[in-house]
Amino acid sequence: MGSTWLVRADSGGRLAPEFKSRAIVAIGWIEAGNTLDLVTREDFSQRMADAYPEDSKPKQRSAAGQVFRFVREVQVGDRVVTYDSARRIYLVGRIASAARYDATLFEGEFPTYRQIEWLHEVARDDLTVKAKNSLGSTLTLFKVSAEIYREFEALMGGAQPQQASEEDEGLEEEDLLQDLQARSLEFIKDRVSKLDWEQMQDLTAGLLRAMGYKTRVSPSGPDRGKDIVASPDGFGFEQPRIIVEVKHRRGQMGTQEVRGFLAVIRHPGDKGLYVSTGGFSREAYYEAERANNPITLMDLDDLVEAILEHYEAMDLETRVLLPLKRVYWPA
Known part of the structure; x- marks a missing residue:
């Protein structure tokens, strides 16, 4: 044939x-x-x-x-x-x-x-x-x-x-859309994973700015656990003040890393955001849940989900790090 x-x-x-x-x-x-x-x-x-x-x-x-x-x-x-x-x-x-x-x-x-x-x-x-x-x-x-x-x-x-009935066609199209979305999400995660550490730090700061905060990014070198400080005024005087740590590596963060991060969150009103593209161990999540100061652990899936939610509000400097195209689909 x-x-x-x-x-x-x-x-x-x-x-x-x-x-x-x-x-x-x-x-x-x-x-x-x-x-x-x-x-x-x-x-x-x-x-x-x-x-x-x-x-x-x-x-x-x-x-x-x-x-x-x-x-x-x-x-x-x-x-x-x-x-x-x-x-x-x-x-x-x-x-x-x-x-x-x-x-x-x-x-x-x-x-x-x-x-x-x-x-x-x-x-x-x-x-x-x-x-x-x-x-x-x-x-x-x-x-x-x-x-x-x-x-x-x-x-x-x-x-x-x-x-095919409209219902059957709708189900097939929905399956196709979900497949497309899943593939797109993985491609975006692949692109984020290829960023270097400084770019990852800048991407996280850009996300926080898109969410309405002003940010101060620590220069390269020893940062005593504070990669980014985000707050309404940009100086950290106004609450909420968010202390951010960014880890860009393959391995999971465990209990010791979370405890080390908690040690730098000293003020009662401070909140913590720990970003790890390698994810976190189950014990790390448990450690974060029992912390005195509120702390959020954000893995690669959480980070990309937040980026997609706030991408339209991101500044050009941040979009250059992760250029994305809008795709339209029949409603």
């Missing part, structure tokens, strides 16, 4: 009508030039590194992998799908040629192409939510699973679209 590939027709599927009329699919990466003489994945990786030195290593590897697949892995006779977003239609066809190169194609923007025998069109609205989700990758080229292609085959054969 061969494989099925989705080849994206540029952003928003703008080239889909051209793909159809010219009976082709094409990919870009014009700076890489003619890659038809390259053989191994390593060859493609080196070409991308040379052509796009300003890109990150992961981005170079992703580009190399997609071009390698288009030139070397895709076979004549394989099935191909591309999406025309203006008509909300998937074009379905068959690969009819080996990879070719034309530096003038699409004004040179998409020079590497394959001839296609277009066979059918399938409306996106006729697909299940699961299929729509699987076809939503932003990659230029990726493999479509056999299960999803069977949906295309059934619809091309005249089968009636599976009419």
Whole structure:
């Protein structure tokens, strides 16, 4: 049966009508030039590194992998799908040629192409939510699973679209949203974990400022347990005054570390915030609960949750440490 590939027709599927009329699919990466003489994945990786030195290593590897697949892995006779977003239609066809190169194609923007025998069109609205989700990758080229292609085959054969109830569609969309949120949260935590200690201290101070406090950040060096002092006036004269300790390491903080932090919270009205990206032991939480002064232990999950809640109020200096993009989802 061969494989099925989705080849994206540029952003928003703008080239889909051209793909159809010219009976082709094409990919870009014009700076890489003619890659038809390259053989191994390593060859493609080196070409991308040379052509796009300003890109990150992961981005170079992703580009190399997609071009390698288009030139070397895709076979004549394989099935191909591309999406025309203006008509909300998937074009379905068959690969009819080996990879070719034309530096003038699409004004040179998409020079590497394959001839296609277009066979059918399938409306996106006729697909299940699961299929729509699987076809939503932003990659230029990726493999479509056999299960999803069977949906295309059934619809091309005249089968009636599976009419899912609004409740079922809502549940599938909710599952997808929760998966997206969970992945996003982990990516944000990964980014926070890569900050160095000073950046983590500045991020925590920025969070407190977004919550309405003014902060004093201790300079590098011995700080006697006070990394940040937050208060309404910025001097620590007005209550509440929050003494903050920031630990940015993999290991958990235990009882001894919490006791050491409590020792610097001397004034009756002071409160403590202990931030540890490595988390805390169960005994540490118990020690904090029995302290005379109120103290909050904040692990990485708590920190990121608070950042997301107050991100819109953060100043530019803090946002630079952790740049985030807003993603909209149908209500």
